[in-house]
Amino acid sequence: MIRYSLVCAAGHGFESWFPSSDSFDDQAARGLVTCPVCDSPKVAKGLMAPSLARTDRARAPDPAPGPDAALAALPMIAEPERRLRAMLRAVRARVEATAEPVGARFPEEARKIHYGESAERPIYGQASPEEARALIDEGIDVAPLPPMPDDRN
Known part of the structure; x- marks a missing residue:
């Protein structure tokens, strides 16, 4: 089973499980994958980081991607939410810097x-x-x- 992070055309994020990558592609092409918030069938895979267990050392935190790269990779997020996310990043960066x-x-x-x-x-x-x-x-x-x-x- 594969868990995908999905985003609809309206920018709603959600997750769903599929037996395989081909299964997701097939179901999405047939309009069977819909947003649970707005019921839109226009759904795309969002960013996902693989979760791999390591037994040889403690897991280090994932490095934070740069704001531009992270936002550019999500074309389906509405502009007001992009601005909000950028502001939150800026506030946190300012606090961490000062x-x-x-x-x-x-x-x-x-x-x-x-x-x-x-x-x-x-x-x-x-x-x-x-x-x-x-x-x-x-x-x-x-x-x-x-x-x-x-x-x-």
């Missing part, structure tokens, strides 16, 4: 900065929803960093 990554120490570092125990500086990292709520309840200004858009959905 702030210090502190990882899982984010709640601790944010508190140190807020209470004057550490130099004031821009930081970013990870916090659980509970940790973020606790920071906000303490009066510490935090905001979620927009995730990188998944160009397959």
